[in-house]
Amino acid sequence: MSRRYRWSGGNRVELLIEGKRFFPRMLQAINAARQTLLLEFYMVSSGKVANQFIEALIAAAQRGVKVCWLIDDIGGRRFTQQDRERLARVGVQVLRYNPISVFKFGGNLIRDHRKLMIVDQRVGFIGGTGISDEYLRINPLETELAWHDVMLQVEGAVVENMVQLFAQQWHRSEGVMPPISLPDRRRIGDALARVTQVEGLKIQQIKRSFVQHVNQAQQRVWLETAYFMPVFSVRRSLRQAALRGVDVRLIVAGPNTDHPWIYHASKRYYRRLLQAGVRIYEYQTAFLHAKIGLCDQWVSVGSCNLDHWNLRWNLEANLEVVEPGLTAAVELMLVTDMQHSREICYDQWSNRPWYQKLKEVSWSLLCQLLLKIR
Numbered sequence: 001m002s003r004r005y006r007w008s009g010g011n012r013v014e015l016l017i018e019g020k021r022f023f024p025r026m027l028q029a030i031n032a033a034r035q036t037l038l039l040e041f042y043m044v045s046s047g048k049v050a051n052q053f054i055e056a057l058i059a060a061a062q063r064g065v066k067v068c069w070l071i072d073d074i075g076g077r078r079f080t081q082q083d084r085e086r087l088a089r090v091g092v093q094v095l096r097y098n099p100i101s102v103f104k105f106g107g108n109l110i111r112d113h114r115k116l117m118i119v120d121q122r123v124g125f126i127g128g129t130g131i132s133d134e135y136l137r138i139n140p141l142e143t144e145l146a147w148h149d150v151m152l153q154v155e156g157a158v159v160e161n162m163v164q165l166f167a168q169q170w171h172r173s174e175g176v177m178p179p180i181s182l183p184d185r186r187r188i189g190d191a192l193a194r195v196t197q198v199e200g201l202k203i204q205q206i207k208r209s210f211v212q213h214v215n216q217a218q219q220r221v222w223l224e225t226a227y228f229m230p231v232f233s234v235r236r237s238l239r240q241a242a243l244r245g246v247d248v249r250l251i252v253a254g255p256n257t258d259h260p261w262i263y264h265a266s267k268r269y270y271r272r273l274l275q276a277g278v279r280i281y282e283y284q285t286a287f288l289h290a291k292i293g294l295c296d297q298w299v300s301v302g303s304c305n306l307d308h309w310n311l312r313w314n315l316e317a318n319l320e321v322v323e324p325g326l327t328a329a330v331e332l333m334l335v336t337d338m339q340h341s342r343e344i345c346y347d348q349w350s351n352r353p354w355y356q357k358l359k360e361v362s363w364s365l366l367c368q369l370l371l372k373i374r
């Protein structure tokens with residue numbers, strides 16, 4: 001049975017912005033591992049970034065570390081068999097989540113969209129990245145910028161919940177967990193934190209928690225998300241917060257996106273939000289892939305976009321945190337992101353050309369049809 005995790009105190013949480021920061025920190029943690037490495041990622045693609053992780057995991061396995069890596073079968077379609085075999089030769093367990101089969105029909109839509117890594121049951125990483133070159137443009141000749149994303153580095157009692165979350169899914173995927181010895185709980189920092197999750201329609205904890213915090217917010221609600229196709233309860237709570245005077249702002253992906261059709265379809269939601277006083281920013285510099293909620297002092301970071309698809313079909317994992325230092329870091333990042341965005345004004349929005357409206361309606365109708373798939 002799926003767990004619902006409680007708040008724990010005494011944690012330390014750090015915001016790591018962009019692959020150039022979080023990948024080196026994650027590799028450093030892998031190199032320091034002595035017992036276990038647990039990885040669960042949706043998007044894994046063979047390339048320079050993946051090769052760095054493969055080499056680090058091989059070295060860890062050769063010094064006796066037990067390594068378990070769960071990769072979504074669709075998200076890992078560009079992870080080559082050769083790379084899987086390199087890991088298998090040294091004893092790294094690599095499992096595919098929900099392998100595609102013509103006999104599963106709609107069951108193929110259920111995907112593991114989580115992004116987390118746990119080292120020796122002591123240090124955790126959770127956020128929105130994949131293990132893929134999109135998040136770190138190593139070649140200076142690349143014309144595209146790296147995808148804009150974040151990870152949280154976590155230490156403290158809440159890491160135990162991350163281990164439990166991973167173990168549950170690993171067992172469901174018919175994996176055998178290595179022996180786990182949880183460290184003694186001790187105060188490492190000042191952060192209150194808890195893991196929240198989504199398991200399709202069965203568990204909607206991330207959405208319900210976000211809506212609850214939006215409804216209780218007194219000062220601000222800032223949401224950053226890659227794919228803005230929010231469910232009704234989220235849209236309603238955002239409008240109601242703005243109407244009662246809360247500073248509500250949305251930062252969404254602009255024209256630089258891996259799914260242009262979602263960029264166009266999402267605009268169907270702009271009108272009522274703008275009329276209610278919600279400020280909307282479209283990120284311009286690169287593809288915005290981060291998923292962050294900030295309600296007053298409460299922060300939520302993870303894999304969930306709060307859209308119809310994520311909440312209906314996916315496994316998602318976020319970390320909720322209350323700690324002044326992290327709140328300040330997230331606030332600074334979101335302000336910077338707004339400065340690299342184009343704000344959508346209602347008057348300008350109302351006067352957009354007819355062909356743009358037609359494109360939005362067409363893609364929106366397609367999205368609604370896709371959501372009727374069972």
